[in-house]
Amino acid sequence: MKKLNIMLSATVGFIGVAMAGQAAAAPSCGSNTGEAATGEPIIVGGIHGNAAPGDFSASTDAAAAYFSCVNANGGINGRPIDYRVENDQWNPELASQAAAKLVDDAGAVALVGNGSFMEMAVNAGTYAKANVMVMASACAISECFESSNIVSTNQGPLPSNLGATQYAQEELGATNVACIGLNIPNNGPWSCQPSIDLMKARGGDGSMALLNPGAPDVNSALLESIANGADTILMNLPAGLAIAVLKAAEEQDLRDSYNWIAPTPLYDLSVPEALGEYWDGKVWVNAELAPFHLNGADAQNWLAVMDSYANPNDPRDTFAQSGYLSARFFTDTMLAMDPAEVGDRAKVTDAIKSIKGLTSDLMCGPYYVGDSDFHMPNHAGYMLQMVGGGFKVVRDCYEFDSAYFEPHIALEKKLGLR
Amino acid sequence: MKTKYINWLIYAVLMVVVVTWLGWGKPNKIIGMFFVSGLAVGSLYALGGIGLVVLFRATGVLNFANGAAGAAGVMTAWQFGQWGVWAPLTWAACILVALLISLFYGRMIAPLLAWREPVVKAVATLGFALIILGLVSFLWIDDPRSISLPTDKIGIKLLGLRVTATRMIVFLSTIGLVIAIYLFLGQTKIGLNMRALANDRDLSALIGIPILKVETIAWGLSGLIAGFTGLMFGDLIRLEPTVITFMVIPSIAAAICGRLDNLVVVLVGGLSMGVIESLLTLSPVLKGARPIAPFVIASLVLLWSQRGTQLTFGGRD
Secondary structure, eight states: OHHHHHHHOHHHHHHHHHHHTTTTSOOOOTTOOSSOOOSSOEEEEEEEOEETTEEOTHHHHHHHHHHHHHHTTTTBTTBOEEEEEEEOTTOHHHHHHHHIIIIIISOOSEEESOEESSHHHHHHHHHHHHTOEEEESEEOSHHHHSSTTEEESSOOHHHHHHHHHHHHHHHSOOOEEEEEEESOTTTHHHHHHHHHHHHHHTTOEEEEEEEOTTOSOOHHHHHHHHHTTOSEEEEESOHHHHHHHHHHHHHTTOGGGSEEEEOGGGOOTTHHHHHOGGGTTOEEEEESSOOTTOOOHHHHHHHHHHHHHSOTTSOOSHHHHHHHHHHHHHHHHHHHSOGGGTTOHHHHHHHHHTOOOBOOTTSSSOBOOOSSSOOOOOOEEEEEEEETTEEEEEEEEEEOOOGGGHHHHHHHHHTTOO | OHHHHHHHHHHHHHHHHHHHHHHTTSOHHHHHHHHHHHHHHHHHHHHHHHHHHHHHHHHOOOOTTHHHHHHHHHHHHHHHHHTTOOHHHHHHHHHHHHHHHHHHIIIIIGGGGTTSOHHHHHHHHHHHHHHHHHHHHHHSOSOOOOOOOGGGGOEEEETTEEEEHHHHHHHHHHHHHHHHHHHHHHHSHHHHHHHHHHHOHHHHHHTTOOHHHHHHHHHHHHHHHHHHHHHHHHHHTOSOHHHHHHTHHHHHHHHHHTTTTOHHHHHHHHHHHHHHHHHGGGOTTTGGGGGGHHHHHHHHHHHHHTTTOOOSSOSOO
């Protein structure tokens, strides 16, 4: 049944179509020698959350696929990557144990592809103390972007909200945005506030309505947004909850009375079908990485890697793109190091912190790390409109405008990226 | 009898005070919208609570697996819908799956625990709920989904809020169920047997009440209500198995209001919880406390109604 469902999934179906024309290309990974690495393994860790109510394992699945490809193509100067993945099951205790197992017991030189709501909040201090870098891929909470030893290829909700709000203000005439978010301090309020600040800075207004993650009644958050005088509703929620909000709005026939915008989680090709024709052309979604149908060279390579080295059932979604990117950037960094130092955690950490200017057509801007207490290299994206049972790009790569990014821009200038 | 009327009077006064306090300074239209929205959610709490009380009154089992049975049912309905099965058949499948799950537990597992304490019976159903949830999550991976009923398209405006026919069906079904079950338990032989069983299983067996048959009917009724509730939850709340499974928790709060016995109080308690939870949104200070509202209300009702009297979770222990 599971396989059947995955086959039925519109997402996979769509990607399958996209892949049909691309799968012929052989994947390109690491040194591309075509020979399997046989030397002493380099231990690399990864932690994801996979338990009800959500599965964030797509990022580590994609990273694992890329590392398998690297190992089949010479590894890191002949040494294979021993990629060990743990599941925190959204449990703080397990998250802490997973980090201890990988960092303290296994001696991982770095962690790559992490995806969780939980583990970054629990382990940020551990990573800093152990001087190990985490090149994460599926981050959604403040600790992931405001810590010294975690950097992610995905944007998380804060920039993606800003991108959606900025587009709505500039193109849809939004003057008052209500951000419906989760009542989790390091997620909802943290990621909604900069969008409200952006609206106020541009002469508009904003508010936030917070939902308990398990709350059955999303109607109240919607009514609260309306009561606050909003003309635009920003659904800063996981896809399932955002769909519930839209269904509640449909029940009230509110479609044409408001602008409906969302960050990346709603960019899922199952969503248009789940919402139905009522919402066709009426929902705008920000995408933090390249939309699936834009077939850049690296996007094609991601799919080729997934085809050749991932489980056929592994998702081909934004988190998988992000996991692939983290693994690729990590591998490129390791290959540029002195081969004698790739097993030394401190040297690997220094090398990762020195990353600057790595590019991919999956990302709008350059990827960098830098030695700072915050990391958010990805703060530009695409704007999409949900139309015709899919999504179309209505604004190509654009940088998000917010005072929040002032320290990031200063760092980019310091690194010579601007 | 006098105490009963006083209790209802105190309830009515308290509700007026709470609604006035939470809505103070807000336009009537806004209060009306939140009030109606709360009634809609509250009717779902009450519906779930009634399913629990029906079973508890007949078997002494507080069934935590009701939500999971409904979740499995509605996910099956969604799957059939994806396969292009005629919509009414998918709804029937939802109720059938929940019925079968309920009957399976009632016939295969519950008799093995018949002589254990009510707490043990309840915890066993919680374990069963987690097994069902695990299976459902395995079969249907986390993905955005929704299910709609034709009645979603029909609606009327009530106090500024559009109320769909589906919500009215839930509301009216809840009231209808209370009346039907009241009559069933009071006027039919099976109902009498159920009440006898709930009162004393040993004595009921001694006087020749067909225990297995009566309990099977109770589990079947509970399964039917769980299936209907699951379908309504999937449509009106979210088509997420975890959320539907754990909707049983506020439903239990509603059932506790009626001390797992009084269906009218379960109905009123469920509706009141929904309304207060919704109106709390209007309070900048208290809106963060919305998720605990049903349990605070249930605790207060319990404390008030139990003043030195009977146990609610009692029985053999």
